[in-house]
Amino acid sequence: MTNAGAWDARDRDTEGRARSARPRDGLGRPLPYGTEGVPRQPEGVVRAPAETVAEAQALLDAGKPFHAHEVFEDAWKSGPEAERTLWRGLAQLAVGLTHAARGNAVGGARLLRRGAQALAEWETGEGEDRPYGIDLAGLARWARELADRVESGDLPVDAADEAPRLRS
Incomplete structure (x- = not known):
């Protein structure tokens, strides 16, 4: 098969962008085509901040941090510019937990620390310590620990058992 043939065979969305249609497990790992996976979060959903926090918390509690990351990513991409650091930091925490649950120590620790740093910057930069009721200091402490x-x-971790509380 030529490179062009391989490119044409990739899954595409309606706008022609590459999008994997493979099913995924609760930690976002691709499964073989035809396998039943966990329903994916729809992309590009605009939610109110309280909705974002509630939906992400439910996914974290269910041991689905990869899917919670997608909810935070929607908020980071669709929300006000001033809040991007907050939502990106929360997405990084969820991806860090995902990597830790998959057994990836380097990626897990790196993203957990990066997310904790983003929350610390938000806390001091915006003067808010609990935007939308989110416990920034507690989350940063959880991520560093x-x-x-x-x-x-200490790997892999159980994503549901280790799920953080976004609001205390």
């Missing part, structure tokens, strides 16, 4: 454990070899 989990990153330390992951780096020490």
Whole structure:
């Protein structure tokens, strides 16, 4: 098969962008075509901040941090510019938990720390310590502690058992 043939065979959305139609498990890992997977989060959904937090928390509690990351990513991409650091930081925490649950110590710890740093910057930069009721300090502490454990070899983690509380 030529490169052009391989390109043409890729899954595409209605606008021609590459989008994998493969089913995924609860941690977002691709499964073989034809396998029943976990329903994916629709992309590009604009939600109110309270809706974003509630939906992401439900997904985290269900052990689906990859899917929670997609909810946060929608908020980061569709929300006000001033809030991008907040939502991106939360998405990074969810992806960090995803990597830790998959057994990836390096990626998990790196993203957990990056997300904690983004939340710390938001907290000091915006002067808000609990935007939308989100416990920024508690989440940053949770992320750093989990990153330390992951780096020490405590892998894989159980995503549902380790799910953070977004609001305390």
